[in-house]
Amino acid sequence: MNNILQSLLSRRSVRNFTDRQIQDEELDLILQAAILAPNGRNQEPWHFTALQDAKKLRKLDELVVGKGASFFYYAPTLILVSIQEGNAYEKEDTACALTNMMQAAHALGLGSVWCNRINGNHELDTKLGEFGIPQGYRVTGTLAVGYIKGELPPGRIPKEGTITIVRS
Template identity: 30%
Template sequence: MPVTGESKVIETIINRRSVREFTDKLISKEGINTILNAGRWAPSGLNNQPWRFAVIRDPETIQKLSECTNYSKTVAGAPLLITAFLDSENSYNRTKDIQAIGASIQNMLLACCELGLGAVWLGEILNQHEKVNSILGCPSKLELMAVLAIGDPAPGKRTSTRKALSELVFEEKYGEKWEE
């Protein structure tokens, strides 16, 4: 197995970018199911699958949700939102379950990239979680973890950088730098 970034999965991970502007093109039901299936196949402790998702395509609901965040233009401009929730009734360890939901969200973002779609993981909207749950009619057992804005990416170049591994990794003892 290649370890130098030659595999399709590694290539997708490295090339994925957050997309905040979309065209008006709608996402097919098949595409939505592909994204959701990628999310549900994420790992979770004891395979408890603590995530629940809401699919939002109604323009009026999208507009209401856009009023719950400082990133209203991104939300309002997306033809599809997928919300990720922690189902507190199916939770066995909060930290592990939140990590599992993060893995689920990443799987969905990678699926979007593979499908040629743009997506961004929105967290600031969590400040209005009660309002979001009210708009969506969610039961209190569901705790909002994120909103994904998804759509056909508007034209534009998207770039990103990352810190060097030597700034992020140490070997066995803290302070000993990792040689790249």
């Protein structure tokens, strides 16, 4: 099977990471996949913040879920997607960018998982400047990325009955 299709069909969410930081070249490719994702009217209303500073990562966890817990499974890299406030395609553009990044990470042999804790929390939004979120942008999704600890989960068995094909 074509490599890209094989990759699309085998990606899984990963929630176990080693402590080792990903390489700069890997991060760069993941971010390239993000900024080249399709987006409504090509407005590119987004910003991508890659947090790799262990102290800041723990501080963010503490702010979001409290001490001693991690909403992104202690991954060494967390990429925060933020969108300019008021953009009409906020959710759609976020999903396209995150999907591209998950697929890029998988193609590089890395693990990733979409972590949904910051978005929609407007009180939190005002406290994210110190984590590299530009003013006037709202975090709409985050992606934990790292080397997989253990094995990639086996292929998912999708729900049945979710496809209809209408042919003449």
